[in-house]
Amino acid sequence: MYVVAVILAVLSALFYAAGQHQLGSVGADVCQVGSLFCDKPYYMMTSAVLAGLWGKFVSIR
Template sequence: MYFVAAVLAVLSGLFYAANHHEIGSLGGTLCRYGGMFCDNPFLVLVAAGLAAAWGMFVSVR
């Protein structure tokens, strides 16, 4: 679950950069398929936090 949280955190950064036109043509493609997340990259960051919290909750040590 930590891997999922890390991937979501990276995706949040990519959506943020795409929204501010900082990653070139990749940003246009990214915003075309994930327009809602380009407008609100905070939603993906919240999902990353929830995934990390869930991973801590279910980890058994």
């Protein structure tokens, strides 16, 4: 689950950068596919935090 949390965090950073027009033409393509996440990248970051918390919860020994 930690791997999923890291992947979601990286994707959140990618969508944030694309939404801020910092990736050039690649960012335009990214925002064309995932326009919701370019507008609101905190949705994906919230999912990453929840996935990390869930991974911590299920791995308690």
